[in-house]
Amino acid sequence: MIESKRRRRVIANIATYFVLATLSMFCIGPMIWMFLTSLKYEADIVTQTMQYIPRRVTFDNYVAIWTQSGFPRLIANSLVVTFLTVTICVATGTLAAYAFSRFAFRGRTQLMLGYLVVRMFPAVMMIIPLYVVMRGVGLVDSRFGLALAYTSFLLPLFVWMLKGFFDSAPKELESAARIDGSTRLGAMVRIVMPLARNGLVASSVFIAIAAWNEFLFALMLTTGQGSRTWPVGLQLMVGEFQLPWGVLAAGGILSILPVIVLFAIVQRTMVQGLTAGAIKG
């Protein structure tokens, strides 16, 4: 009886690990494959027999993409657009989330719901009207315009996330601060923001990654080198008659580097932020 119980548990464990390992391979596999490809010579990439581990290692692909294409420019544009998006979201979203969290005003629920509804429609639906609007105000093919477009669908997400973090900060703390001599805004900045810091970091990283990787809006709203971001630039390198696999892979690796670095730095804070309230602190 006990024996069979233990056996069942072992089998269950093996099954669990099998599923987890399969899923992990599915997620990480392409990235490993991309990294290996980026280190291969062009001749070793398209071969009769599959070469899993490169026999010869080269960094030519990295040199090529950095020097022979506009890649540094693409990365710089992406950085600027991401930075602008995060700045706009943090500046306006924090105040909005605080207001939603603390004040009871007419139309509050409807507004919150509206924010959610915006997220329900596919981005494709928004692109055409957004393009028309952007053209009208002369923001097509500008990095600021692209950041605004990103804000349009990332801000609701940011506000919803941050509102949750603000909700979990006790209201009495602000009451205490207001009696102690703070204004409402002062109490928010001095007392609530430090408490919601992890949440703020988590939400900001979330939208930063979303803005960094965005493709569809960038494709529609940018036309020239001046404002094009890396996902679009990389896609445009795929020619009709040639596919520079090695260079593309190197570009891919270079473009996920900032995300990995960012995540490594804020990982602890972000995980704390995302799991906040899950268990009693």
Added chain:
Amino acid sequence: MATLSIKDVRKSYGSVQVLHGVDIELEDGGFLVLLGPSGCGKSTLLNMIAGLDDTSGGDILIGGRSVVDLAPKDRNIAMVFQSYALYPTMSVERNIGFGLEMRGVDADRRKRAVDDAARLLQISHLLDRRPANLSGGQRQRVAMGRAIVRDPELFLFDEPLSNLDAKLRVEMRTEIKRLHERLGTSIVYVTHDQIEAMTLATKVAVMKGGHIQQFADPRTIYERPANVFVASFIGSPAMNFLPGRLVSDANGVRFAASGVSVALQAGKQPVDSERPVILGIRPEELKVAGRDEASVTGVIDVVEPTGPETMVTVQVGDQSIIARLPPRFAGRRNEPISLAVDPASVNLFDPGSEQRIDI
């Protein structure tokens, strides 16, 4: 130090009125306790004094100055919250000094003030810690330190002891009383604990359903409650209520019910004989009767010795009453018992309005 005047203060949320014209006057250096069950509006009233909630009508004056249009920070008050509301990201020292910091007091004076307050509350050794590393009692002391360091005109306490265990609660109650006597600052204190109200207050406002039921000193509230609600809310075990009627004859006025006959001290005005009334007797006013002085006769139902006294539940007619008798009470279940009561200590209430009747 300052007086506090609350004049016809009302509060409504939409169409729901939670406070109906509250009037309170607190003398300089007084200790006002707002007492009542949950949802009676006591915390709302406190929040309005603090400025955290807007009033819907009426006026609040602190030290003769109307404060209803002032922000909380401009009212010169300090508040201790039920959850203590210590700033979790700051050290104890900064927590206590935060109010001074906000008011632009320079670091040296701030340090001295914080040290003084910490010494007074015996938390000097905790100044470097974070609130998360403090026990409940220590947090309570820090919260009080934060209030007293600013030397405000008025202290507000919102159920400050309800998160502490029973022993600590008694200790901190004494501490608050000592602090009040030492600082002499006026205090408004919200609680649903009648012992806190009785021990601390110079004035008690008993509230229910957004109305003040009685506003008086604790002794009056206890001995001469204004209505059945106040009488039953204050005191543990609660006051005994016996329905019956007044009888007026040659021997004077007495209260009569099945198994009960209590002579009453009547005033000058004529008494409406046969008038139905409710008699209220505190459990400690009942004594085992000697010969010829029995007022209440019944049968012992339950005997509960608690150590310093014995609680005896007695079945009188179809009513059940509790008497607080001496520790060595020897009676047993189902034995008959006669109890005597001091006529001066009983209260009469009207059965319809439940208001106090004085005869």
